[in-house]
Amino acid sequence: MSDAYHDRLRSDSDDAPSRRDFLKTGALGALALGTGGMASTASGKPRTDVSGIEAPGDAKNIIFLVSDGMSAGTLTMADLHLRRHHGRRSNWLRLYEEGRVRHGLMDMAAANSIVTGSAAAASSWGSGHRVFNEAVNMSEDGEKYRTILEIFRDAGKGTGLVTTTRITHATPSGFGINMPARWSEDKIAAQHLEREYDVLMGGGARHFDSDQRDDGQNLFQAFEDKGYTVAQSKSGLNTWGHEGAFLGTFYDTHLPYVLDHQNISSHQQRVPRLPEMTDAALQRLSQNNDGFL
Structure with a gap:
């Protein structure tokens, strides 16, 4: 980014994301999609069985949400927009940051191309x-x-x-x-x-x-x-x-x-x-x- 753009960011309104916020959010978005987590409950604490060993538990229902074409960049852009214009975090990144969900990176590539439809x-x-x-x-x-x-x-x-x-x-x-x-x-x-x-x-x-x-x-x-x-x-x-x-x-x-x-x-x-x-x-x-x- 140019120096002029940095100056414009600094002079923007108080609720605008700073450069530090931008970099922090971008890193968080990439980290959220690029790392795995241990099985955990909604409180963020690992679930354990009677012997104290971590256990994943069983799911009765599955709600599978798909946002077609969503990448770490999309998550970051949405988070920045919501913070600037609505004064709140993205629910996706807030859950990652609070450790309330498991996350990881999945490779869904096509059999014949690195560009996947x-x-x-x-x-x-x-x-x-x-x-x-x-x-x-x-x-x-x-x-x-x-x-x-x-x-x-x-x-x-x-x-x-x-x-x-x-x-x-x-x-x-x-x-x-x-x-x-x-x-x-x-x-x-x-x-x-x-x-x-x-x-x-x-x-x-x-x-x-x-x-x-x-x-x-x-x-x-x-x-x-x-x-x-x-x-x-x-x-x-x-x-x-x-x-x-x-x-x-x-x-x-x-x-x-x-x-x-x-x-x-x-x-x-x-x-x-x-x-x-x-x-x-x-x-x-x-x-x-x-x-x-």
């Missing part, structure tokens, strides 16, 4: 295999890898996907779908019907709509025939009683960005936000006594 990255979480970019949980020769949602479903546990992208998009599909090409989203929508996961929420209505699908199939009706509650608006989500299986596609493509949602009344009336979808999904999935993913 969303489908390959999600598939490495979803099936435990490296796949070629553009594929979803499939090998180059067509082998289908069993996905984590299928494993949970077949074990009698609750299963759900909630996303701000199209529900047929690469990142959510990577946890429960097998497809040789990520862009085959009409086929991914049909496979969601076959897989019968409990909760599906996001955008992508066009891939279920008979008027927009190439094959003319009405997947909305097909889901209803399988016993799903189908909703295409916020009101449909709000009137759902959190019983049975649920398909919610609240926009033709990805859900609107937060800034657009805040400024366009039709979005506010028709399109639910991620917290609303998550709350509804958890109310449904938590009814499964065997746990959920």
Whole structure:
């Protein structure tokens, strides 16, 4: 950074991050993603069994949060923005700094490139295999890898996907779908019907709509025939009683960005936000006594 830029930082308002804050936060963000931790409880203290030996414990439910393309730099930038404009820390980095969560660095690289696409990255979480970019949980020769949602479903546990992208998009599909090409989203929508996961929420209505699908199939009706509650608006989500299986596609493509949602009344009336979808999904999935993913 130039001397002039340093001078501008020093002369900024009192709540602006200093250069020392910037470097400290950047180092913390890198450390948070680049190191591992011992198993611990929410208090930050290691969990021990009756003999005093550290034990990891068992998880009944798993909530897997994915921010597509998030790096240490993204965490740092978000933290700096929140401190400057809202006077608070990022929850992510605060939890790391307080030692309340475990953290580490994961390599989700594609099988054929050091530049990884969303489908390959999600598939490495979803099936435990490296796949070629553009594929979803499939090998180059067509082998289908069993996905984590299928494993949970077949074990009698609750299963759900909630996303701000199209529900047929690469990142959510990577946890429960097998497809040789990520862009085959009409086929991914049909496979969601076959897989019968409990909760599906996001955008992508066009891939279920008979008027927009190439094959003319009405997947909305097909889901209803399988016993799903189908909703295409916020009101449909709000009137759902959190019983049975649920398909919610609240926009033709990805859900609107937060800034657009805040400024366009039709979005506010028709399109639910991620917290609303998550709350509804958890109310449904938590009814499964065997746990959920």
